[in-house]
Amino acid sequence: MTTWSEVEAAAPELAAAVRACFERGKHKTMATLRADGSPRISGIENEFADGELTFGMMPGSVKLADVQRDPRVALHSPSVDPPEDPSAWPGEAKVAGRAVPGNGDAFTLDVSEVVLTRINAAGDRLVIESWRPGGQVRRVERT
Template sequence: MLGAMVAWKDVEAAAPEFAARVRRIFDAHKHKTIATIRADGGPRISGIEAEFAGGELTFGSMPGARKGADLHRDPRFALHSPSVDPPEGDPAGWAGDAKIAGRAVPAGEVGGDTEGELFRADVHEVVRTGLDDEATMLVIEIWTPGGGLRRVERA
């Protein structure tokens, strides 16, 4: 898989239960956060909507938006799920948060009534951070195309 574009469907095929957990976290709320790289090399954080459909992870950029210009100049991005607090009195009930990093590939115009450009994600890394069932340690799950799924636990 290294060298070829990695679509969301490839993550689902390689680690289906992990991909489902990550997608639930992303789908729980409409707005996400994306990090891109400015022309001067500094980071830019922007709000964004993203969609999992047809085996792809896609997101758009409005006409003239800086994040779109950033992605054309340097396609690297990091997308962060909505971040919510654990339920009061039930830390083990926290779904966690998730991140997807990779390269944005231009995919034409955004469909429908919205103007803008659509990007597809070439996925390089997917991370889910949460708690174990007893809520006694942090659990970090990391998937990469070349390394598969691994789990790190921190007390």
């Protein structure tokens, strides 16, 4: 299992930027897989606590049923529209992995991927930084 503290140790700058994106708002989005394999998008709240990325789901919710059937999930930070100066956009973040049951209806994320998407300082390229367990931070720029 890859904990959030392991992400912070392996890719500290990326982890800090991703966490900042997630912490700029209360409501995030989570993708789960329905019984037929199609995706489901739901609202979610999360916390970074004790070296873990944690979240909970209401008993009887369809997203909980999805996770109990297939624990693969992806979480997306709150989105904000880019300002007139695109280089000032803080970007958006995604974290994927497996939901691991904790106490009650609480889950921690076994992290399999961390992604930060933003605009470069010149404002003319999309910058995508990603990390997977056992790897290095990968950076791609697109025009």
